[in-house]
Amino acid sequence: xxxxxxxHAYYGNSHILQGVSLAVPTGKCxxxxxxxxxxxxxxxxxxxxxHKSQRGSIRFKSKPVxxxxxxxxxxxxIGLVPQGRRIFPSLSIRENLTxxxxxxxxxxxxEWDIEKVYELFPVxxxxxKNMGTQLSGGQQQMLAIGRALMTDPQFLLMxxxxxxxxxxxxxxxxxxxAKLKESGLSILMVEQNISLACQAADEILIMNKGTxxxxxxxxxxxxxxxxxxxxxxx
Amino acid sequence: xxxxxxxxxxxxxxxxxYFMIAAGLxxxxxxxxxxxxAHGAFFLLGxxxxxxxxxxxxxxxxxxxxxxxxxxxxxxxxxxxxxxxLYGKELEQVLLTFGLTFVIADxxxxxxxxxxxxxxxxxxxxxxxxxxxxxxxxxRLFVVLVGCILAVILWYLESRTRVGAIIRAGVDDRAMVAxxxxxxxxxxxxxxxxxxxxxxxxxxxxxPLIGMYTGMDSDxxxxxxxxxxxxxxxxxxxxxxxxxLIGLIETLGKIWFPSLSMLIVFxxxxxxxxxxxxxxxxxxxxx
Numbered sequence: 219x220x221x222x223x224x225x226h227a228y229y230g231n232s233h234i235l236q237g238v239s240l241a242v243p244t245g246k247c248x249x250x251x252x253x254x255x256x257x258x259x260x261x262x263x264x265x266x267x268x269h270k271s272q273r274g275s276i277r278f279k280s281k282p283v284x285x286x287x288x289x290x291x292x293x294x295x296i297g298l299v300p301q302g303r304r305i306f307p308s309l310s311i312r313e314n315l316t317x318x319x320x321x322x323x324x325x326x327x328x329e330w331d332i333e334k335v336y337e338l339f340p341v342x343x344x345x346x347k348n349m350g351t352q353l354s355g356g357q358q359q360m361l362a363i364g365r366a367l368m369t370d371p372q373f374l375l376m377x378x379x380x381x382x383x384x385x386x387x388x389x390x391x392x393x394x395x396a397k398l399k400e401s402g403l404s405i406l407m408v409e410q411n412i413s414l415a416c417q418a419a420d421e422i423l424i425m426n427k428g429t430x431x432x433x434x435x436x437x438x439x440x441x442x443x444x445x446x447x448x449x450x451x452x
Numbered sequence: 453x454x455x456x457x458x459x460x461x462x463x464x465x466x467x468x469x470y471f472m473i474a475a476g477l478x479x480x481x482x483x484x485x486x487x488x489x490a491h492g493a494f495f496l497l498g499x500x501x502x503x504x505x506x507x508x509x510x511x512x513x514x515x516x517x518x519x520x521x522x523x524x525x526x527x528x529x530x531x532x533x534x535x536x537x538l539y540g541k542e543l544e545q546v547l548l549t550f551g552l553t554f555v556i557a558d559x560x561x562x563x564x565x566x567x568x569x570x571x572x573x574x575x576x577x578x579x580x581x582x583x584x585x586x587x588x589x590x591x592r593l594f595v596v597l598v599g600c601i602l603a604v605i606l607w608y609l610e611s612r613t614r615v616g617a618i619i620r621a622g623v624d625d626r627a628m629v630a631x632x633x634x635x636x637x638x639x640x641x642x643x644x645x646x647x648x649x650x651x652x653x654x655x656x657x658x659x660p661l662i663g664m665y666t667g668m669d670s671d672x673x674x675x676x677x678x679x680x681x682x683x684x685x686x687x688x689x690x691x692x693x694x695x696x697l698i699g700l701i702e703t704l705g706k707i708w709f710p711s712l713s714m715l716i717v718f719x720x721x722x723x724x725x726x727x728x729x730x731x732x733x734x735x736x737x738x739x
Contacts, residue, residue: 266631292633304628306621317617318632369633 219244219404220265220296220373225274225284227264234260235271236428242373247395247405249419251412251439251450256425258408259301262377265406266298267291278373293320297371301378301408303362305350312346314361318368329401335364338397356387363394373404380411392417412450416440424449454586459703465592465661467699468599472654473672474679474691475606476647482623482686483643486535487542489549492673493556494648498523498655499664500564503571512574520652527648531641539640557669566666571659595657602650603692610688619643623686675702678717682724684734693732 220242227235234257242248250258263269265276267288276284283291292298306314315332336343339360345353350361359379366374379395380388388411395418399405409415415422416436424432424439426449432439439445446452477491498519505515530552538544572578577591610616622629622639630636654672662668679698683690698717705713724732 268627268631288627288630289633289635292631298628298631300628300631304625306624306628308620308624309617313617314621317614317621317629317634319614320633365632 219279220406221275221277222261222265223275223277225261225264225271225276227260227269227271229260229269234428235264237274238425238428238430239274240423240430242404242406244404245399245402246420247399247407247418248421248423249415250406250408250423250425251410251415252425253449253451254410257428258425259377261425262298262301262375262406262408265291266296266375292369292371295370295372297366297369297374299359299362299366299374299376299379301381303355303358305353305358305361305365307349307351309350310346311342311348311350311353311361314350314365315342315368318365320369330367330370332368335367338367338394339364355383356390359383359387359391360394363398367398371403374398374406376405376407378408378410380409380414388414412439412446412452454584456704456707458586458588459707460700461588461592461596463700463703464696465595465699466703467696468595469654469658469661469695470672470676470679470698471599471692471695472602472657473651474676474683474695475602475688476650477676478680478683478686478688478691479619480644480647481680483619484535484539484640485542486539486545486644487549488535488644488647489546489673490530490552490556491549491647491651491676492669492671493553494523494527494651495655495658495672496560496664496669497526497556498652499571499659499668500560500655501652502656502659503564503569503664506571512572516653516656519656520649523652523655524645524649527645528641530648531644535644536637536641553669553673557666561666564664568663568665570663571656573660591660595661598653598657599692603688606688675717678721680731682721682731684731686735687731687733690731690733 222238222240225235225238226233238257238261240248250261252258260269264271267286267290271284274284275282278294278296281294283294286294309317315335319332341357342361342364350358353361379391383391392414395405395407407415407418416439419436422434422436422439423430424445431449432445473491473495477488480486480488501519501522502515505518506512510518534548535545538548573591577594579590581588581590581593610620618629618634618639622636626636675698679691679694682697683694697720701716701720702713705716709716
């Protein structure tokens with residue numbers, strides 16, 4: 219569904235992505251692990267069009283998207299759950315969701331609407347009049363996921379969904395990711411939390427210094443102490 | 453006593469004109485991060501366009517409508533052609549919009565001359581309302597009414613519509629709005645045109661009060677920048693309060709301390725900035 223081939227990206231003079239190639243098959247969840255500064259978030263930003271790649275190709279449903287702007291990429295069907303949630307503080311919870319709502323432009327029936335998001339996250343409905351930032355960290359994460367779902371994506375980019383959350387909430391996030399996958403979404407997730415990544419993902423990629431250095435199943439990673447130690451500092 | 457009450461109305465009426473122009477300025481600033489120094493020029497063009505339409509024997513109301521529309525269209529052209537290229541480049545924006553004020557002012561001189569003109573008060577409102585000893589010109593009451601209606605419309609658009617939510621979200625986090633599939637550039641063009649139209653509206657309505665003269669664009673720009681600073685950057689509610697304050701202080705200042713009225717306005721700005729550096733309704737920016 220999503221394919222990156224030899225993608226290079228820079229911040230100023232720093233060569234952050236040094237030829238990233240990866241693929242996320244339809245209906246699968248792929249987790250991207252690695253230390254801070256390995257280029258994980260830049261990979262997400264580059265796919266979402268928030269950062270421009272200098273070289274390489276990004277194809278979504280076989281269509282090149284690397285030269286599209288971020289709103290066009292979103293309209294192709296890629297939803298973003300960003301690092302730090304980036305909830306709009308001036309908007310109520312309901313508005314945070316409705317502002318992102320979109321009639322499906324491709325013509326097929328709309329998969330996600332506000333009722334379905336509320337069904338998935340009942341707590342958001344209970345508090346819909348509250349401002350977005352009055353929620354707890356876990357609820358904000360649900361709101362950020364719900365907001366991305368309102369754009370009716372086929373693909374979700376999740377940037378560190380577990381960041382700053384208590385372990386019991388992280389388990390919930392894992393359950394949510396499993397539900398989203400069941401609904402047919404394909405997911406690329408950046409994580410620091412190995413257990414969440416291994417619980418949620420079908421495939422694990424490890425990034426180091428701007429390239430993918432290891433690829434395998436969650437079980438293979440959990441058995442491989444050397445890789446964990448070398449690239450993840452476990 | 454009654455003279456002061458009548459002057460209060462005048463002050464509020466001027467305040468409403470400042471509100472209409474400052475609201476556009478502050479929304480453009482908040483959403484697009486552009487200090488549009490050409491905003492005074494839209495005010496001037498609004499007045500001059502209305503003047504031209506009226507000299508073509510259109511009535512005031514039609515001239516008002518057309519002038520606002522033409523000013524807004526001009527806003528679209530300027531945003532698409534020029535400002536569009538300079539998002540995120542503050543210094544270049546300041547130079548561009550400042551340069552535009554000269555270009556537009558000179559074009560206005562070339563087309564309409566430098567003679568001072570006025571727009572006649574529309575017949576419907578060319579009367580006054582007498583309460584006891586006090587005589588209120590109907591046109592000024594009308595301007596106050598339009599300002600209040602505009603405030604209600606802005607409130608509704610901002611807090612009750614999806615476009616309003618998108619615009620507020622854009623002030624919070626522009627890149628995230630784009631990542632949710634919203635064409636932020638299109639929003640910018642719309643906001644800029646809306647702001648330009650409001651400045652044009654202010655110019656037309658100000659015609660019968662202020663008249664039209666060379667240099668009115670920079671006069672009004674300075675005042676509306678003060679209103680924006682006092683009210684808080686990006687907050688039209690702040691502009692509403694700030695504009696009425698400035699209108700009142702300027703008008704009453706002219707009665708009590710004629711030579712100091714502009715100084716008092718600046719003093720107010722200094723005091724507000726000392727007590728609330730973010731302005732009356734401004735948010736503390738933490739980044």
